[in-house]
Amino acid sequence: MDEPQPEAHFFASDGQTPNNPVLPLLVYRHVVPIGASADVALRFETMFAANGWGDGWRNGIYSFLHFHTSTHEVLGIAAGQAIVQFGGGKGRALQVQAGDVVVLPAGVGHQRLQGTHDLLVVGAYPRNGRFDQKRPGEVDAEKAVREVARVPLPEKDPVHGVDGPLRTLWR
Secondary structure (H helix, E strand, O other), X not given: OOOXXXXXXXXXXXXXXXXXXXXXXXXXXXXXXXXXXXXXXHHHHHHHHHOOEEEEEEEOOOOOOEEOOOOOEEEEEEEOEEEEEEOHHHOEEEEEEXXXXXXXXXXXXXXXXXXXXXXXXXXXXXXXXXXXXXXXXOOOHHHHHHHHHOOOOOOXXXXXXXXXXXXXXXX
């Protein structure tokens, strides 16, 4: 069976948020089925870890605009739903819901605009990245763009592993 292709969204620098003009943000819909007996958060943690994405956490999505200049990030929506602005102030608001996965390339700004009270997100980072968190104005925009360009590609797609669509879409 063929894996469904994720939605791909490109975001260029807006002068404050570096974004990533080369690597698209990927949205995988309905990755994990939502059911009364499913521990969706644990399923995301297990999936991400098996595919080389670690340093995981469980929380929500910050309501302030931020980005990472030295690592990529994956978000698994384990419960609830949210509207998230991706790409900074001139980006795009997307709705995500339980079962979805969002893979953010380094530099892509993100912030929660709205979320249900039960929103639970599982996040992780590829093992070859180095965590940082910046806000617009905290780092020189040109320097941030250069740092983002140096972030290595992940070894595996966090959802489908070595043969997943990320490896093709992020060449």
